[in-house]
Amino acid sequence: MSTPSAREYVRDSVRELLPQVRLRHWGRWVIAAVILVILGALAYGASQGDISWRDIPYYVISPIILQGLVNTIILAVAAQVSAVILGVIIALMRISENPVAKWFAAAYTWLFRGLPVLLQILLWYNLALIFPRLQLGIPFTDVVFVDLSTNAVMTTFVAAFLGLMLNESAYMAEIVRAGLNSVDRGQIEAAQSIGETPLQRMWRIVLPQAMRVIIPPTGNDFINMLKGTAMASVIGYVELIRAANNIASFNLQVMETLIAAAFWYMVIVSVASVGQSYLERSFDRSDRARGGPTRRARRRLARDLVTPPLVRSHP
Amino acid sequence: MTNIQAAPQRPLLDAVRVSKHYGSNEVLKEVSLQVAAGEVVCIIGPSGAGKSTFLRCINRLEVPDAGEVWVDGQAMGFEERDGKLHELTERKLSKQRASTGMVFQHFNLFPHLTVLGNVMEGPVRVQKRASKVVETEARAVLERVGLGDKIDSYPSQLSGGQRQRVAIARAVAMKPLFLLFDEPTSALDPELVGEVLTVMAGLAADGMTMLVVTHEMGFAREVADRVVFMADGGIVEQGTVDEVLVNPREARTKRFLERVLA
Ligand SMILES: Nc1ncnc2c1ncn2[C@@H]1O[C@H](COP(=O)(O)OP(=O)(O)O)[C@@H](O)[C@H]1O
Ligand SMILES: [Mg+2]
Numbered sequence: 001m002s003t004p005s006a007r008e009y010v011r012d013s014v015r016e017l018l019p020q021v022r023l024r025h026w027g028r029w030v031i032a033a034v035i036l037v038i039l040g041a042l043a044y045g046a047s048q049g050d051i052s053w054r055d056i057p058y059y060v061i062s063p064i065i066l067q068g069l070v071n072t073i074i075l076a077v078a079a080q081v082s083a084v085i086l087g088v089i090i091a092l093m094r095i096s097e098n099p100v101a102k103w104f105a106a107a108y109t110w111l112f113r114g115l116p117v118l119l120q121i122l123l124w125y126n127l128a129l130i131f132p133r134l135q136l137g138i139p140f141t142d143v144v145f146v147d148l149s150t151n152a153v154m155t156t157f158v159a160a161f162l163g164l165m166l167n168e169s170a171y172m173a174e175i176v177r178a179g180l181n182s183v184d185r186g187q188i189e190a191a192q193s194i195g196e197t198p199l200q201r202m203w204r205i206v207l208p209q210a211m212r213v214i215i216p217p218t219g220n221d222f223i224n225m226l227k228g229t230a231m232a233s234v235i236g237y238v239e240l241i242r243a244a245n246n247i248a249s250f251n252l253q254v255m256e257t258l259i260a261a262a263f264w265y266m267v268i269v270s271v272a273s274v275g276q277s278y279l280e281r282s283f284d285r286s287d288r289a290r291g292g293p294t295r296r297a298r299r300r301l302a303r304d305l306v307t308p309p310l311v312r313s314h315p
Numbered sequence: 316m317t318n319i320q321a322a323p324q325r326p327l328l329d330a331v332r333v334s335k336h337y338g339s340n341e342v343l344k345e346v347s348l349q350v351a352a353g354e355v356v357c358i359i360g361p362s363g364a365g366k367s368t369f370l371r372c373i374n375r376l377e378v379p380d381a382g383e384v385w386v387d388g389q390a391m392g393f394e395e396r397d398g399k400l401h402e403l404t405e406r407k408l409s410k411q412r413a414s415t416g417m418v419f420q421h422f423n424l425f426p427h428l429t430v431l432g433n434v435m436e437g438p439v440r441v442q443k444r445a446s447k448v449v450e451t452e453a454r455a456v457l458e459r460v461g462l463g464d465k466i467d468s469y470p471s472q473l474s475g476g477q478r479q480r481v482a483i484a485r486a487v488a489m490k491p492l493f494l495l496f497d498e499p500t501s502a503l504d505p506e507l508v509g510e511v512l513t514v515m516a517g518l519a520a521d522g523m524t525m526l527v528v529t530h531e532m533g534f535a536r537e538v539a540d541r542v543v544f545m546a547d548g549g550i551v552e553q554g555t556v557d558e559v560l561v562n563p564r565e566a567r568t569k570r571f572l573e574r575v576l577a
Contacts (some may be wrong), residue, residue, distance in 0.1 A: 189376055190423035190482075194437035194489055195413025197406050204440060208427045 051255050059247065059260035068243025069264050075157065075239060076226045079165040083225075084218065086165070087172025094177050105173065112170035118231050121163030125235045127154050160232030168225060175217045179210035211283050219276030226268055240264055325388060327352040327524055328493055333372050333382035335365075342368045344548045345382065350493065355525045357535040360545035361571055366528045369545070370495045373526070374415045375408060386415060387492055413441050416486030420498040422478045424470040430457065430481050431466045437489045449488075456484045460514045476507030480514055493524035500531060532576060536560060544568045 059065055094105035112120070128150035137144035183206050191201040233242040244257035328350040335343040342365045350356050358366050371377040373384050375392045383400070384391040392408050393400035403411065425433050434453040438444050457463055460480040470478055479499055486494055496515070500508040512534050519525055519538045529535060535542055535556065542559040544551045544567075552558075552565045563569050 184423070186419060186421055186423035187425065190417075190419065190425065190485075192376055192409070192412060193374060193415075193417035193419075194485065195409050195411075195441040196437075197409045200409075200440055204436070205425055 052253065055253060055256045056259050056263075059244075059253075059257050060263050062247065062260075064243050064247055065240065065257070065260050065264070068238055068240040068261070069268075071157075071237065071243075072226065072229045072239040072264075073268065075160055075164070075229045075232060075237070076222070079161055079168060079229075080222050080225050082161075082165045083168035083172045086169035088176050090169060090173035091176035091180060094173060095180060109170045109173050112166045113174075115167070117163055117167045117228060118234065120167055121160055121231055121235060124154060124162045125156070125159035127159075156232065156235050156237035159235055160229070160237045164225065164228055164232075168221060171221060172218065175214055175221070176210070179212075179214035180206060182213045183209045215279055215283055216276070219272070219279065223269055223272050223276070226272060227265065325385070326350055327354075327387055328373065328526070329383075329385040330369075330373060331383045331385070333369065333379045333384065335368055335372055335377060335379050342548050343372065343379070346545075346548070346550060347382075348543065348550065348553075350524060350526055352492075352524055353522045354540045355519045355523075355527065355538055356541045356543060357539040358526065358528045358543045358545055359530070359532070359535065359571070359575075360551075364545040365548040366545050367497050370417070370497050370526065370528060373495060374412055374417055376417075386411075409441075413437070413489060414492050416489055416491035416494040418479070418482050418486055418494065418496045418499050420501050422470070422475075422482045422502070424478055424481055424485070426470050428469075429466070430462060430468050430470070430473070433470070433481055434484050434488045437485065442489070453484070453488055456488050457481070459517070460484045461510070474507060475503045476510045479503065479511045483511070483514055483518070487518070487523075493526060494518070496525065496527040496529070498528050498530065500529070530575065532560065532572075544571065546571070 090105045090108055093101040094109075096102060131150050134146070134148045134150050134153055135144050136146040187205055187209065188201055191205040196204065229239050230241050232239050233245070236242065238246065240261040241258070244261040245254075247257045248254040326349040328348075330346065330348045332345040332347055333343055334341075334345050346365070346369055348356075348369075358369070360366055368377060372379045372382075373386075373391070375384070378392070383393075389395075389411065390400050391411060392403055394403055394407075395401075425436065428436060431450070431453055434457060435446065435449050438449040438452070439446050454463065454466065457466060460483055462477060462480055462484070465473060465477060465481075470481065473481065483494075483499075499515070500511050503511065508531065512531060515525070515527070515534070516538050527534075527539075539556055541553060542556055543553040544559055544563070544565070546567050551567050552563065558564075559568065560572065563572060
């Protein structure tokens, strides 16, 4: 074997490259084709169904459905906001040094997280069966400040609100606790060393850092809450599903009205998802910290904290 | 405490028989130490001697089981009333702590605040001083620790040495009566130790009262007015650099120095 001369090397480096034959991913084409065929079959099947597609847009913007949409949003927002506030309070009790407060917080979380939401809603709604009147006064005396009929107070909204909110507050307490615990002890000591009071330490140092851990699972919970309001339909609160059923009870277009409701669920859930990632990003900006938990670690923590929806929001 | 002892010549910092235990572990056994205004005292000693615990008992990050810590004539954590010490609320204790400063081994900068934000936090939030004035001062302090160009950076964007210098600036900005340093260079890469020690030596030269737990014997030799050797929850011996580092009396001190200087 002779070594190639310098001239041959030069020729080799300037010659035309050989054409390359790329690997054909036949498998991918086959799978894609199968999926499309199945989708086509489903679409054809759906079109054969006894459903009046043309009526759906009309239901989407019908005043009854829109009122249901508004009620869904009001219930979800009211329950979530209250749950966050209550959750923070319970979390602070849980991490406090007061043994009674600690115990109470643990029991609270255990109870309200343990019971199915639907059961809690039903219990609140039927409260009048055991307490026909709600009174606020001094026991063993005749002094009564407030005296109300339970049925007048416990409207469908109030019962659904209490059921959803109390359950969610127990989850929020755990989320907030995990957030507070994620902040390094050294942060509190540094804040102490410059003379910050307990309130300042919490508000200025601990909470802003805990937010990065708290926000992602809270966003997920809110999305679950939007869907969880569907359970209020059972006691007659006119949210999206009840609104759809109300229309259907007149004209029997059950599927058409439900699909209109489904459309609105997709819209509000998508909007909430966008809002969530926006919030997450804005709290990330202040956190170029390689020190704190990384974005990925926080997502993992968030995922661990969110209980699968099957357990959460289905009756 | 009689009034005679509370006379003006009393040292700036006076720790009287401070004890602390964790479970059955006696971490501090009646440790007493006095530091005069303007003095620089270095505490050396093996790991587990109780040096950090002692420092944390001084600004009451750790509550001593027994003993008193007097700072500028006030008992830390207490209010002297009708011959008794009444424990302060956490709020009032916080106010007291503002007159002391501390620098931690792991910096403990606030990651969500900029360098300037870290330095201004105490003066603005705790001392409630006008933020315009504070900002001017904070810039000057940061200039002094050589970080005038890092004012808008976040701690995560800085090297360890820079972070510790910010932490020193944060403590200095409070204009404390004295500074406590707990192994300020132990978490640093060797090549970054110098820049932090230089800043500390500068503070000492300016007359800052300093109590420094350190393993940097060079720094102790150069800067300390007094060296304290701690072991097993007590002060074994103390004195000038010559007395403790060059001609130690106690066998424990000798053994320790042989080990660290080897
Ligand atoms: N929070 C704590 N809980 C239990 N033990 C502790 C705690 N802090 C310190 N100790 C113990 O106290 C002893 C002294 O600790 P430390 O003051 O950190 O020593 P040094 O700073 O001299 O190395 C060690 O044995 C340590 O394990
Ligand atoms: Mg230590």
